[in-house]
Amino acid sequence: MAVNSTTAEQEYRLPCGRELEQVWDRLDAVAAGLGDEHEIGCSHCAAARESLLALRSATGELINEPQDTPPDLVGRIMSAVRAESRRGRTLELRTPAPGAVEVSEQAVAAVLRHAVDTVPGVRARRCRVRSAGSGPDGEHHVEVDMSIAIRFGQTTIDAVLPVVRERVTAALTVRIGLVLDRLDLMVGDVYDEGDARQ
DSSP states (O other): OOOOOHHHHHTOBOTTSOBHHHHHHTHHHHHTTOOOHHHHHOHHHHHHHHHHHHHHHHHHHHHHSSSOOOTTHHHHHHHHHHHHHHHTOEEEEOOSSSSOEEEEHHHHHHHHHHHHHTSTTEEEEEEEEEEEEEOTTSOEEEEEEEEEEEETTTOOHHHHHHHHHHHHHHIIIIIIOOEEEEEEEEEEEEEOTTOOOO
16 A cells, blocks of 8 residues: 655756756757757756766676676665756755855755654555745754654544644744644555565
C-alpha cells in the first residue's frame, strides 16, 4: 500500500524554474557551447551542472570497474543531486542580534521528520518545506507537505493526525523559530510492527 514518491522528485525544479532532469539532458549541449541564454547566465543551472558532471564522472568510473553496478544507481544519483540542490534553498530566521541567520529547507524538513517520528505508531516519510513569506513582525512563515506511515492495528488516522500536527507546529516554533501557515498531511503507507524502517 506504499505510495510512490518519485513523481514529486521527478518534477523537482531549480529555483530558476528549470527542471533538474532538463539540466541533465542538456549537459553535453551546454559543454559544446550550444547552451541557450538562460543556461549560459544562470548560476542555479551552473551549480546543478557542476554537481551532475561530477556525479556522471563518478558513475563512469563505477561502470568501468569489474564489480556489478547496482540496478538503481542512476535513481540514487539523481536523488542525491536533488537533495544537494534543495540544500541550497534557505529560510531566514528572525534574530534579535544584528546580522542574518538562515537555515536550509532540508535541515528544517529533517527536524520535522524527527518530531513526527516521536509520535507512537507513526513514521515520517517525505517532507517538503516551502517559504510562505514574512509576517508583520519579521517572522518567517512556511508551508509544509508531509507524508507519513502509521502502524497497522495500533492506532487510527483520526487519533494520530492531531498529534502529528501539534508536534510539527511545536518543532517549527520552538526549535527553529518559524511560523507554520499550512500543513498538508498524507497517510501514504501502513507498516507492521516488525517492519524495518523504509
